[in-house]
Amino acid sequence: MSVKFALLILMDKEPASGYDLAQRFNRGIGQFWQASHQQIYQQLKKMHEQGFVQFTVQKQQGKPDRKVYEITAAGEQDLNEWLAAQEKPPTVRDALLIKIYAASRGDPQRLLNEVQRHIQLHETQLVAHLQEEQQFFSANKTMQRKLRWPYITLRRGIRYEQEWIEWLKEVQICLVDDSLPLKPLRPSL
Amino acid sequence: MSVKFALLILMDKEPASGYDLAQRFNRGIGQFWQASHQQIYQQLKKMHEQGFVQFTVQKQQGKPDRKVYEITAAGEQDLNEWLAAQEKPPTVRDALLIKIYAASRGDPQRLLNEVQRHIQLHETQLVAHLQEEQQFFSANKTMQRKLRWPYITLRRGIRYEQEWIEWLKEVQICLVDDSLPLKPLRPSL
């Protein structure tokens, strides 16, 4: 559902083709919502049928034509309604957690490898986020207004990765030392 | 896909009816994978057709019959293969993040309300997790072996909620004070 509104937000900032929108999904919004180009084209088609977007065809030589989409008045209204609506926290679905939950079954060594692999994946992502963070600060000493909220959501991404790594390292330790005692995160009642 | 394996894990511990399994999904595994009773019944039916589970009917007076499912040898094998397979980190899809990303559009006050509502939701969840944590420690001073991994995954849930609250409070502050300067999470290169 939200792909629709993510697209409307992106093209509201600046009219764009499906291809452009797919690119922009990778940076910024891609951190907390991903969409394949197929899904984007499907969604754009649907929104066009429903009158939320319109497009103009730009001819190019040597390359396929671009359909440059922009939001319509109806689209704006729909977007504003969505922005005003309440959201429920997303449902988490994480297969690795199931495997760790059931760690007493199966081969601990294999799970350890998998956990270490995930630590690396999250560390790579963390580094990428931290590099992106620098770009928000590098240009000028004061951040531009319009970059403020994209940056704040990036901070969430950074913390998210850090928290994953911290916990996965704990899991790693527990897999190595089977009998290490754990203290409750909240020590007293 | 993983609902299937979550069900196999649960019934491997102890044979159970669809109803029981739906209950158990709420505690423990429900924290990182949820399934409605409808989905569970559908999945059980499918797995029975494919020979991964079998059931015996228990008649009850006054209540509908229970189908008590247990895992078959084929099911065990399938489960072991899945446990050995690699997983990719789950794709995050969070509509609230999109709204915060686009916070410069729309009404800041309304977004502030929504952010505060989410802080409360996460705080409620955090308290629930912390209460559950106590149950792991209350009974005996040393934790039982079989509860070790379920507890470790609970720790992840606790940290997850804490991290959310921390970040959402930052967002709250930024919504109130539009020009508060933010320091990078990684200060130096």
Place this chain on the structure above:
DNA sequence: ATAGCCATGTAACCAGTTACATGATTGA
């Protein structure tokens, strides 16, 4: 009375994934 628990399911729908398809240009 009414709500909640016990216990089962089917049908329709929707969002998102995977596979398939085309075709020119540019750089290694």
Place this chain on the structure above:
DNA sequence: TCAATCATGTAACTGGTTACATGGCTAT
């Protein structure tokens, strides 16, 4: 010559949600 980028899409499938359906027992 091979891979990558630009640029568009369709079709089939799958996992999960929502709506609908039944019906007795128990506690307030």
